[in-house]
Ligand SMILES: *[C@@H]1O[C@H](CO)[C@@H](O)[C@H](O)[C@H]1NC(C)=O
Ligand SMILES: *[C@@H]1O[C@H](CO)[C@@H](O)[C@H](O)[C@H]1NC(C)=O
Ligand SMILES: *[C@@H]1O[C@H](CO)[C@@H](O)[C@H](O)[C@H]1NC(C)=O
């Protein structure tokens with residue numbers, strides 16, 4: 011696939027998808043090239059299965075591929091939102107001393123807090139001191155799982171739930187936590203759990219929404235993760251450093267009390283692999299996001315596809331050679347996501363033939379080296 015250098019905000023979806031796919035391909039290469047983690051093969055396998063392959067998706071992220079992305083079910087919708095003591099109807103512009111949760115999106119909940127905010131990770135909570143001398147311990151409590159796949163209850167169950175508590179200062183039980191680290195900028199909390207480990211999801215469920223939620227702060231924001239992984243920081247540190255000027259916090263692992271004037275728990279998400287400028291406060295678009303990735307990764311993005319052959323799949327030995335599973339994957343994917351997932355994701359292992367795969371690796375490596383040389387000679 012050719013690599014596009016020019017970007018227009020008005021481009022069609024498929025172009026965004028291509029760019030996103032390139033970004034993902036890059037990440038896989040980064041994994042391989044650095045040989046930093048044994049996990050890379052697994053990621054690569056998943057990625058190969060989903061993207062390149064054999065079987066079902068004609069092209070990763072092309073229209074209609076990966077039907078699970080659109081599998082919302084009505085009963086998962088929760089269209090109420092709770093705002094407290096605020097006459098403004100936008101959660102993002104609440105008054106000091108308030109918490110406002112917006113649960114109207116089918117993809118993610120997001121809560122905003124403003125005032126005297128202190129983290130209490132041992133109790134998985136974030137406390138807002140209202141400054142009122144109330145005798146009640148808790149004036150208000152909101153619970154949220156800060157992950158962007160709200161419509162998938164089974165994965166949401168694996169995400170840590172955080173309690174957002176508004177409390178007075180009068181009672182003994184709520185004796186105020188003392189600040190160990192005082193921050194002057196807002197906090198954003200999100201999860202790097204769930205499907206993190208699969209590159210598609212790392213971007214779709216994490217990096218895109220983080221950009222959407224955080225970029226308006228222009229780096230003046232602290233991020234904290236639940237289900238924190240060091241490897242995630244290694245892998246995405248360069249991108250993260252374009253989004254925040256401060257070190258990331260392991261929300262559950264860091265037991266110190268961090269204090270903030272403002273907090274956002276959960277992330278905003280627009281659509282699959284989308285930054286829709288209509289909904290961005292400063293009208294940033296996918297092109298701006300792409301530019302950020304380019305800056306963060308210097309190494310430029312290029313997509314190298316790898317199609318596995320039937321014989322690289324475990325399904326090869328499980329099904330008749332003439333089976334539609336091997337011969338006509340489209341006929342399986344037409345049966346819907348459940349069937350596709352059962353056959354090709356849950357039921358399949360992929361064993362790459364290194365002789366074949368080597369060619370792709372060489373190509374990627376040569377590309378990376380050539381790029382570096384070109385850059386080097388330009389800089390000299
Ligand atoms: C809640 O979020 C939606 C977007 O998901 C937005 O349109 C709406 O204005 C928000 N409501 C509040 C109260 O912030
Ligand atoms: C916001 O409220 C907190 C107490 O809840 C107070 O300490 C702080 O000074 C207030 N900030 C502003 C800007 O009013
Ligand atoms: C808070 O209220 C308690 C009684 O509920 C009272 O004894 C105490 O003096 C009050 N503290 C302040 C700072 O007003």
Ligand SMILES: *[C@@H]1O[C@H](CO)[C@@H](O)[C@H](O)[C@H]1NC(C)=O
Pocket residue numbers: 284285286287288
């Ligand atoms: C952005 O959202 C608006 C309103 O939902 C929609 O009409 C438009 O097509 C979206 N644009 C992109 C680039 O997705």
